[in-house]
Amino acid sequence: RGGPTACEFSFVLETLGSKIAAHEGEYADSDCYEILSELALLGRYELRALKLELRLAIEGVRADKFELPYRIASERTGCGFLILPVTREFHDRAFNALQSLSLASKHELELERQVGIGMWKNSEFVDVEWIFLEGGNPPDPDLEGRLAFSYPFRRVSEQRLPPIFT
Numbered sequence: 001r002g003g004p005t006a007c008e009f010s011f012v013l014e015t016l017g018s019k020i021a022a023h024e025g026e027y028a029d030s031d032c033y034e035i036l037s038e039l040a041l042l043g044r045y046e047l048r049a050l051k052l053e054l055r056l057a058i059e060g061v062r063a064d065k066f067e068l069p070y071r072i073a074s075e076r077t078g079c080g081f082l083i084l085p086v087t088r089e090f091h092d093r094a095f096n097a098l099q100s101l102s103l104a105s106k107h108e109l110e111l112e113r114q115v116g117i118g119m120w121k122n123s124e125f126v127d128v129e130w131i132f133l134e135g136g137n138p139p140d141p142d143l144e145g146r147l148a149f150s151y152p153f154r155r156v157s158e159q160r161l162p163p164i165f166t
Contacts, residue, residue, distance in 0.1 A: 012054050015128040015130070016036065019032055020036075031131070035130055035132050038115055039115075042077070046072065046074050053070035053072060057119050062121065067085045069082050069083060071154070073109050078111060080106060080109050081115045082098075082116045094129070097118070098131060102114050103133060107143055107144075108147060114132070115133075118131075
């Protein structure tokens with residue numbers, strides 16, 4: 001619906017739609033469809049939380065302000081979402097950072113699936129990149145050691161969202 005953040009959420013979703021449309025004739029990028037499926041499984045309050053974090057990330061990118069990644073995880077669906085705002089200084093390493101932080105988040109939160117959303121400003125426009133990770137989380141002492149040495153995330157706070165009755 002309306003509101004000041006509605007267009008920002010639509011903008012981010014449109015980037016996923018554009019990615020699907022660009023590859024429609026060549027080959028099907030199944031990751032995009034998996035991401036759409038995970039978004040469709042979210043409840044209203046989970047979508048509201050994701051929308052808020054997307055808005056905060058876009059504001060950080062537009063201001064070229066360093067922000068730690070934003071994360072939400074749905075216990076109900078077993079999927080996490082990581083939103084990575086990237087400053088211009090780190091633009092050249094943005095995609096690698098998105099991949100490694102998404103993997104670290106998936107591992108730390110012990111999730112089966114993780115959607116990574118990276119945002120950076122390449123010109124006057126904000127670019128959005130999506131990745132989808134799926135699979136188990138076998139023990140990884142190297143990754144756990146790196147997380148213990150330099151923790152790249154905001155401290156996790158659990159928040160139960162109210163149930164939706166239809």
